[in-house]
Amino acid sequence: MLRLCALLLTSLAFAADPPTGTTERLRVHGRSLEGNLIGDSPTRDVSVYLPPSYAKNPQRRYPVVYMLHGFTDSDDQWFGLRKHWIHLPQVLDRATAAGAAEMIVVMPNALNVFGGSGYSSSVTTGDWETYIARELVAYIDSRYRTLPTRNSRGLAGHSFGGYGALRIAMKFPDVFSAVYAMSSCCLLPPGGGPARPSRAEQITALSEIAAADFGTKAQLASSAAWAPNPKNPPLYLDLPTKNGEPQPSVLARWAANAPVAMFDQYVPHLKQLKGIALDCGDADGLLAGSKEYSRLLTNYGIEHSFATYPGNHINGVAGRIEKHVMPFFTGKLAAR
Numbered sequence: 001m002l003r004l005c006a007l008l009l010t011s012l013a014f015a016a017d018p019p020t021g022t023t024e025r026l027r028v029h030g031r032s033l034e035g036n037l038i039g040d041s042p043t044r045d046v047s048v049y050l051p052p053s054y055a056k057n058p059q060r061r062y063p064v065v066y067m068l069h070g071f072t073d074s075d076d077q078w079f080g081l082r083k084h085w086i087h088l089p090q091v092l093d094r095a096t097a098a099g100a101a102e103m104i105v106v107m108p109n110a111l112n113v114f115g116g117s118g119y120s121s122s123v124t125t126g127d128w129e130t131y132i133a134r135e136l137v138a139y140i141d142s143r144y145r146t147l148p149t150r151n152s153r154g155l156a157g158h159s160f161g162g163y164g165a166l167r168i169a170m171k172f173p174d175v176f177s178a179v180y181a182m183s184s185c186c187l188l189p190p191g192g193g194p195a196r197p198s199r200a201e202q203i204t205a206l207s208e209i210a211a212a213d214f215g216t217k218a219q220l221a222s223s224a225a226w227a228p229n230p231k232n233p234p235l236y237l238d239l240p241t242k243n244g245e246p247q248p249s250v251l252a253r254w255a256a257n258a259p260v261a262m263f264d265q266y267v268p269h270l271k272q273l274k275g276i277a278l279d280c281g282d283a284d285g286l287l288a289g290s291k292e293y294s295r296l297l298t299n300y301g302i303e304h305s306f307a308t309y310p311g312n313h314i315n316g317v318a319g320r321i322e323k324h325v326m327p328f329f330t331g332k333l334a335a336r
Helices: 002-015 088-097 128-143 160-171 206-211 214-226 248-256 259-270 287-299 317-332
Strands: 022-029 043-050 064-068 104-108 153-158 178-182 275-281 305-309
Touching: 022 128, 043 088, 043 128, 064 128, 064 160, 088 104, 088 317, 104 128, 128 160, 153 160, 153 317, 160 178, 160 259, 178 317, 206 214, 214 248, 248 259, 259 287, 275 287, 275 317, 287 305, 305 317
Parallel strands: 064 104, 064 153, 153 178, 178 275, 275 305
Antiparallel strands: 022 043, 043 104
């Protein structure tokens, strides 16, 4: 009898194991990325999470969430192919087991020599806005059993990816119907710049960037995205300082790409979205930007949610995706 009970308990334990999704990694070409001045490949790695029932239900179609990684990150890190601070497929499995709707989740690899594309449109790094909103979406819809309408498409991102998610959602409400921005960077216009030469000014070749510190890479990446210069090789960008002196025209170009500065002109687009959410850790130095973006949404009477939680820039992100991001899309995206 004891042995039989043990066998039954073992069987129940196995039966209780939650179903897991599967992942694929593709190469998706982007015509909009062709001819970028740094010679980055226009054919990008893309990781795809397919929910647990995808293979078993060949007639079923699914909503899709496009998720954008942060600066210096990549899709293979987030999808567990390299050790990282998050393992997204496991997080998505937990979210589904807890009751979130089954969805396809897509993450393109936006890593480049600068550490990130900014998910912006630049002759230096390529037109990432069009690549994600038009070309990648079209490819995913053609390859997988998606629900190919805006009502079943969401956009999310963390850090530089949170910035990209807001930027692209503001411009393409015909493609995406809901957006969730986590710990977003770069929402506020920049300050006047330091009164001394920056380390970024000392970089004279693309090959030198890999050894640069995080802040230097971030300044170069931002300039490549927002202040490209096809007449200024080999980096093809303008920096916000020259010999330590602020360059007002470059700072203005940076500022023009800050979602807070862009906000008013995209209010009609934002009002078309069916869901907008932002969150940020209370110990994250980027919190002010999310607060200000939320304030602007409130001023215009645009329904949204904004939450802070105990945490820094990364230590609460996995839990937020599991318990808040995926439930948010469950409620906002059409499942049929």
